[in-house]
Amino acid sequence: MIDRLKEGLQKCQYKSDLEVLLKSLLSYEIGDFERAYVQSPQDYLQVAQTLRERLLTLVLKNGDVGESFYLATYLVFAPIEGVDSSNELEVFIKTAQEYFLQEGLSDIENLMLLELEVLGWILSGESKKGIQRYIQGISHLQMHLGPMGRASEFIREAFPKMGISMELFLESMREILALEYCMSLPIMRARSILNWQLHCFWNITSFFNHRSWLELYPLWRELFYAYLKSPQSEHLDHAMYMQFFIYHMCGNSYASQDQWRSFCDEIDLVASRRYEEFGREHHLACVSESTPKPKRVIGILRDRIVENSPYKVEYSFLKQILAHPKFSQVYTIKIYLMSLLEKSDNSEAAMQNYRGLGIEIFDVGAECNQEGFYNSHLHKALRLNEEMKKDGVDILISPNNGYGISDFLLAVRSAKKQIFWSHGNFVYNLPYLDSKMTHICGNATSLRHEGYEFVGVPVVMDREFYDPYVPQEIINHHRAKYPKDKQIIGTIGRLTKIDSLPYLRMIVSLMQEFPDTIYLACGSGNIKEIQSKLEEILGEGYEEFMKRFYFCGYVDSAIYGHILDLWLDSFPMEQGESRIEYVAKGKLSLVLAKDPSKIKQEWKTMAVDEEDYREKARYLLGLGSGQKQALIDEIMGGLARYNQNREEMGVESFLECLNGQDSYSHRL
Secondary structure, three states: OHHHHHHHHHOOOOHHHHHHHHHHHHHOOHHHHHHHHHHOHHHHHHHHHHHHHHHHHHOHHHOOOOOHHHHHHHHHHHHHOOOOOOOOOHHHHHHHHHHOOOOOOOHHHHHHHHHHHHHHHHHOOOHHHHHHHHHHHHOOOOOOOHHHHHHHHHHHHHHHHHOOOHHHHHHHHHHHOOHHHHHOOOHHHHHHHHHHHHHOHHHOOOOOOOHHHHHHHHHHHHHHHHHHHOOOHHHHHHHHHHHHHHHHHHHOOOOOHHHHHHHHHHHHHHHHHHHHHHHHHOOOOOOOOOOOOOOEEEEEEEOOOOOOHHHHHHHHHHHHHHOOHHHHOOEEEEEEEOOOOOOOOOOHHHHHHHHHOOOEEEEOHHHHHHHHHHOOHHHHHHHHHHHHHHHOOOEEEEOOOOOHHHHHHHHOOOOOEEEEEEOOOOOOOOOOOOEEEEOOOOOOOEEEEOOEEEEEOOOOOOHHHHOOOOOHHHHHHHHOOOOOOOEEEEEEOOHHHOOOHHHHHHHHHHHHHOOOEEEEEEEOOOHHHHHHHHHHHHHHHHHHHHHHEEEEEOOOHHHHOOOOOEEEOOOOOOOOHHHHHHHOOOOEEEEEOOOHHHOOOOOOOEEOOHHHHHHHHHHHHOOOHHHHHHHHHHHHHHHHHHHHHHHHHHHHHHHHHHHOOOHHHHHO
16 A cells, blocks of 8 residues: 555646545555554555655645545554654644634635644644544535535445544534524524534434433533523524434434423423423414304424335324324315425325325425525524415324424414324423324223323335335345345344344344344334444454445335344334334234233234243244144234224224313313
8 A cells, every 4th residue: 555655746746636545545445554654654644744745845835725625644653643743734724714704705715724724733743633623624614505505415325434433423512503503603603513414414324313412412402502591593493403402412322202291391391391481482382263263273393204114103003093084074184394405305295195095284394495505494493384384284283393493383383283103212201292193002092101101103104105016026136135045033223222132132042043033123213322232242242243344325125124034123112113014014013011000911913021032933943844834824813803993993093082182171
């Protein structure tokens, strides 16, 4: 590698030659440079000094600047920090620092100044300081400008290769998230600091869903409180966005109801009191109607519409109830869409499916998302509230549990009756909720979760979601990625759910007993955390074991549901609709029941405790093909009868929930 760099530097007569060489640096990783320095320190130092000289003579001393990829020089200079240094770059560093973020400069010019300063620090022998400055500086800049996209792409590609640690990133962020500093910034700069965390740094492979993000929570919370208390409307708007931001960043790492309970206490309840006060000041509560409507209006508040598990549950249920005259003759449904593009764009196909059921959609994003990642969440909330009042929404159902917009609409009392629909969070509890419902209920129509009463509404997934047609050749193509003659076990869903030491110990033990198994961890999430736990469990056997453990990333469940031979469900956090979808394909799964009292010991696919889980997993893994098919046939026959009963129960239970007394009307 050193010889290739020497040869390349000798050929650098022009800036364009140098840029070709700089781009080539990203074909290596930091470890390659560290080893090269150890093997031949004098040659390495000569290459570094020549590279610095070429950058000075061909670029900087000509009054020219580079682009983001110039910072790949970090790979060369980081291994010799403290060994090699230079004062020649001081004038460039000082000039860049003097003008960065000064009034009258565009953010494109600010980016050029920032990258000049950072390059100066790297070439001066202070690579770590340079990267810290880059993280901090770029976080202030407007994300939507063209060069920012290129810079963001560079960061996502280069930081893992440069070995930039999560610790260095957190250290850099703590300084610019300090309360006094952040509150002194214009709102656009404060919003940018959040946007860069969410839309760039979060998506670095080595940072993605890393548990250490939670270390920033106290700083986020402190800022959130400060903006929330401010009388300025732009600060309330920023606080509302911050609530979404904190929810998203923390929620992807939360693994327990206790964490969500703390979030509700520290964020939701605090915010909703401020929103309630704002609602009273601006008379936002729903009003009694003098003119009766032909049907009562049910509003469903959605963050966005995409073809995920919550959508499949909701669509299936709405399709069922709209087919029942007892419901359709009395109620009409309208979806109110927050269009949180910060999470993703809406799926037009999924939206069209709702319209095909006769459901109208009010999409506030069409009006409010023109500013992209800088859209106003307060404006969205006010427009949604206005539309709900205009439509005379009688019952508002919110399947959300922590967004600023949804908490605002509940707190200002946008409907006379307000219902929370839980998709797994059972501790969300605002005083503006009249009832709580969940489809995670088995056959129970009344149940208690985490100390709170819920109406159980059993939902039978629509057949098109359970087992859509997939050509066998496509299934075969994906199956061919993995070893033949192996039993494939695994799960499909968020990886945070398998990030459990007891569960991973169980999987390791079973795979050691059954050497013909491989495990597919399908989904996105905190891979490094899981790898760390597996290494803790396996010790010296880790490397060999990982040849049988695959992180597949996001997969199409319609395909991979046919590839997994046995779904060994995670615990203590279980998978949700993705497992039910898998079972409906005529496949076997094993679940550790949360309430053993409702489980019969002889049931082969449900365990009462971890030891029972182990024994039943061993039984299922030991079945021959004929035995397995007989068990599947038995389960599927019972499932058909079970689903017919569940659908009828779900409709009746939901109607009772809708007809129950709401606390708001009662207070009136």
